[in-house]
Structures are given as structure tokens and as C-alpha cells.
Amino acid sequence: MTSPLARAIDHGQQPNFDSLRLFFACVVVFFHSFLLTRVADPYAAKILAINPGGLAVDGFFLISGYLITQSWLADPSAKRFLARRVLRLYPGFIVASLFSVFVVGPLGADAHAYFAGLDVRRFLRGLVLLHMPETPPVFAGTTAQLVNGSMWTISFEFRCYLLALLCGLAGLFSQRYLLLALTVAIGIAVGGYVPPAGVAHPQHVLFGINALRVSDSIAWFAALFMVGSCYARFRDRIGFGPVRAMLACAMFVASMFDPVLLRPAVLLVGAYALFAAASAPAWWKSRKTDRRADLSYGIYLYGWPIQKLLTWYVPGIGPWMIFASTLLASAGFAFLSWRWIEKPALKLKPATRLAFPRPCNGPIAE
Template sequence: MWADPLFGANHFTLLRWGLALGVVVGHAWLIPTGYEPTRIHDWTLSYLAVNGFFILSGLLIAKSLEMRKDVKGYARSRLLRIYPALIVLMLALLFFFGPAFSNPGGIRYLVDSEPWTYVLRVLLMGDPLSAPGGVFGMSSDPVFNGALWTIRYEMLAYVLAGIGFFSGFLKNRWRVLTSLLISQLFYLVLQHASILNDAPDGVVALFRFTTAFLLGMTLWHFPVLRRAGWLSICVAIGSFLLLGRTPIGETLANITLAAGLMHFGLVRSASRTIATMPDYSYGIYIWHYPVLQSVLLLNPDMHPVALLAVSAPPVILAAAASWHVIEKPALQLKKRRRTTGRLGER
């Protein structure tokens, strides 16, 4: 009888590390040159890695909703997973990155209203793509953190998944599959129909991430799809390589990502070392951009390979501190509250 590895030890944490590092590699080229050479067809490594995050998130959130069935616990879990580390990052902007990498910088940065407005906007899941108070203003890519823009879509996905589940709509696997197909259709239309070329970027991104997230939820509802063998992976890769430049290129890329994540994440015999490794992926994701920017401003002529090599240690150190000092204690807080009966099981 087949034992579903999703309910035991798995290698998803290692894969999240890989996805986060894929984003770092892409941005190490994008920031100084404006171009990512790490791509297949027109799909860059960082772009596909973010899609992979949403696929995994959809699977694990669907599992969490089905197994726990606690709306308050679910809401607290999502907030505690995202906000503590994000708040610390915003404090780092105000008290380190801003004063050190803006002009005139120093204490004057703290009396400027723009950084404080930016912090409030980010924490309220508004647009983070700016350089508040001129931080990193001399960079070729004058943005404080070009990775944060996806977090609001992640939070929106959490909210919509929770509403869909607790209303009963997303408990039915055929409704989930239908929702995926409808979202995919709308996304294709928004991307390729000439009459909709002026569709707001936010709307296009919404359907991009909704489609990836629903693909993950579909994997939860159809366990057979999680048993991706080498044949399935080879067919998916071949299809993507052959048709990646067509309108269904991203669809095939997502299917390939899903197959790979399931095959390498849900292994029959998980390594204990890999299954219990700390999850630095969120820390890597939210800290790498300002670290890359800082290193590049200190060394403006640095080649992307050197930028990546020099930035990797501080990025990992920041992610480690984020996990061990902020994120993990927040997760343990949820567990402690569950044991006292004040919080439902996650």
C-alpha cells in the first residue's frame, strides 16, 4: 500500500532553499545589468522560482486547511509566518540601510516622512517597489527591495484560500480543478490577447500567482498527481523545451516545476538531515535584495559572479538570524499556544 510522503518527512525545505537561491542568482545579474541570463526561452530562473514557491504554498496551505479546520488558528499562523521577519526588515531599512545608503543619510533619514510612509505601506501590503528617502538611489536599480512585491500576492492567496475553504467552496476537488482551469484561461487571455495588452500589471500578476497557487491546491486534492515519476518529469521537460516559446510556455513550465517539486520533495525515504534542516528560505528571499544593493554600491564595478560570491555569506547569515531569532520563535509561539488550548492546531 502506498504511503503518502506528504504526511511524513520530506525534502520540501531543501527545495525551498533551492528556489530562494534561484531568485538570488537571478537578481545578482538583474540589479547591475538589468538582464538575467539564467533563463530558458524567455522564462528567467528567478521568475520560475517564484512560481515554484506559489505551487508549494498552494499544496501546503490546502493540506493545512483540510487537516486543521480552525479559521482563527489559520489566520494567526499566516500572520506569524510573514510579519515578524518583515517588521524586522523594515526596522533595518529605517536604522541601517536608509542611514547608510541614502543621501544625505545618517540621522536625517529618520526624520524624513517618506521612509516611515513606505514602512506603513509595505506592512499594509501596498506597493514596495520604490527607494524611500533615496535609499540605494545611486544604484542602477534604485529600489530598496525588489523581491517584496510578491508577498502581498502570497497574503492575498492565503486570504482567498481561507475564504474558499471555510465557505466550503474549495473543499471539493472538482471545484478546485475548475477554478485552476478558469484562472489559467484568464491568465492566458490577459497575457496574449491584443485587446487586453493594456491590462494593469497587478491584474496579470494576480492571475499568474493565483494559477500557480491553485495548481498546488490541485496537487493536494488529487494525490495521484503527486506521484511524479521520471517518465512524467521527462515528458514535462521535453514539452516545455519544445513549446516554451508558445502561449502555453508558462503553463508547461509550471507543470514541469510541479512534477519536479513532487518527485524530489516527496521521496519515499527522506533523509533525516534534510527533513530537519532549518528553513532559511523566507529570510533569504526578503534579505538578499538589500544585501546585493549594499555590496554593489560599495563596489560599483563588481561583476555579477563576484557580487553573488561576496553577497552570499551575509545573505545566509541574515537568513539564519531571521530564522533562529525571529521566525522559529514565532512558530514555537503558535505551538505553545496550542498546547494551552488557546490556539487551534495549525
């Protein structure tokens, strides 16, 4: 029997990926609201193995693996694939970087000293490589003295796109059991790693605190991405019953208290729960992706700089107030980014030349 997720896509309907990504972006803003105000996160304080922001980033990579694989399957052309990936990530990233460096930066420091110490060549190189902006000292005396600490994951996202390109060119996406075997191998390699004591999650300590274990980060993100790819390739074989989804959620929640179980649980039951949510009929029925603004990328890009400015100019602001204020402000920036930057860039994407005689991949959200 065909799964609900496969039936949704086969009938040209977009599952709940956009809604889930928007939710994850809001969770990242929520986590940073406590991090940047030095207030203990009431949820992360109880879930010792990981923080909400870390889980949200993991969810982004799982969904990305699914959608990017679907994109390759719809049109397996390296040139067109890379063009779509560049047009999706770079325009929004470049504008948000310019805003962070040339507007937020001088507002969080002495403007004259800031611009005198700004290395423009390094900044431009960072734009090309999708690196988090490096600037002279800003927001002195505050937590995470960065103009945009959320941007560190974007380069890893693009690296996973390149991984998908390699898998596509190597024929792994057409040999799904070989893809599954490779994913299992990667999952075993990184799933058994237990973060050192005192570190919530190795790939999330780069949120402005300590740059630690970058090589482990790309391996972990690659594992998440590949799991998403497997769900895309086996979507016709995976069913999402409510009982199984609830059981997966329960098992995943239990694992969040144990750092030994956490990573395997994210790759197994966490991924299943996520794609079960993506296939829920009540979410995607009668919705058309092209009629809605996709705000998740913009909220993710603009949330951090807005939060830093709030904590800098409104001393003593509480985490809940900064969370609500940032959501409103970043949603506005995200809408402008979507309307005037991201959407026009996506219109430049090369037309898809379907690799199948029927629209079995539906609309591609990436």
C-alpha cells in the first residue's frame, strides 16, 4: 500500500514540510532568546542531552535530505541541480549577511572603530563560502558576541547539497538499497558518539559559544541528510499509522534524557515521527505552496541579529519578551526577504525536465 506521504506528493500536494520548517525556525528563536539573555531554558534544563535549538536544526537537515533528493529524482541534471541550490541559498544569505555586518555590527560597537577594523576581503570570501560573518568585536560583555550566530549551519547545508549531487552522479539514488546501506554505515559511525560531559550536543556548541568538533558536525549533518534521502527513496514502502507515530514520539522523548541513546533515536524514531507529521492529511490538504510566503529561512537568518540588538539596547529584557518581539520583527524581515529576494531568485531556476512519465515527485519546495 502506498504511504500517505507518497500519495500526497503523487497527487501534486505539498506535505507539511513548510509548516515544520517554520516551526523549527521559531524553536531556534525560542532557544536563542534564553541563551542570549543568560536565562536557563526551562525545557533544555530538564532535557540534558540536547537543547530545543539543536533538535530544530536536526529537523531542518532531515527535511532537506528528503526534498533535495526529490529534486534530483525529478530532474537528474548536475548543472540544473546546482543552479537551483545556489538560487535557493545564496540570495537570502548574502542580503542577510550585508544587513548583519553593515547595519547590526556598527549598532553593537563604536561605528568608527568597527569599520576601521572590518576586513572586507574576508567578509567577501565568507559570502562565497557561506560562512558565518566575521567582524571586529561587537556587543562587548554580552553572551555570544556575534552579529549573526545562526548562520554557521548554512555552509553545512550546502555541503549536504554537494553530497546529494555526488550520490546522484554515482547512481546511489537509483539504487535505493545501496543508498540505505551507506546511510546505515554513516549512522552507525556517528550515532555512537557521546558528547563530552557538559556539552549539550557537539554540533550546536557553535551557536556562538565554542567552535568544537567541526568534523563531527558535518558527519552528523550528513547522517541526518542521508536519512531524509532514504525516506524519499522508500516513501512508497513506509506507512505512518497514528499508533506507530505516537510510539515513535514516546520513544524519542524518552531518549532525550540519555546522551547515549539520543543520536540513534534522532536518526530512527525521531525521523519517523517527523515524516509522520509531514504526512498528516489535515495539514497539507487543499494547500498550495506557491500561494504562501515561505518565512522559515528569513526567520532563521534574521532572528539572531534582531535578538542581539534587543538585548543591547533594552538591558534587562526578559527571554519571553525578546522571543515574542523577535518573532514579530523577524517575520517582517522574512516576508520582505521572501517577497523581494528569495522568490524572485527562485523564478530564475532552470525549468525541471521530469525524469518520469508521470508527476510522481509533485512540487519541489527547494
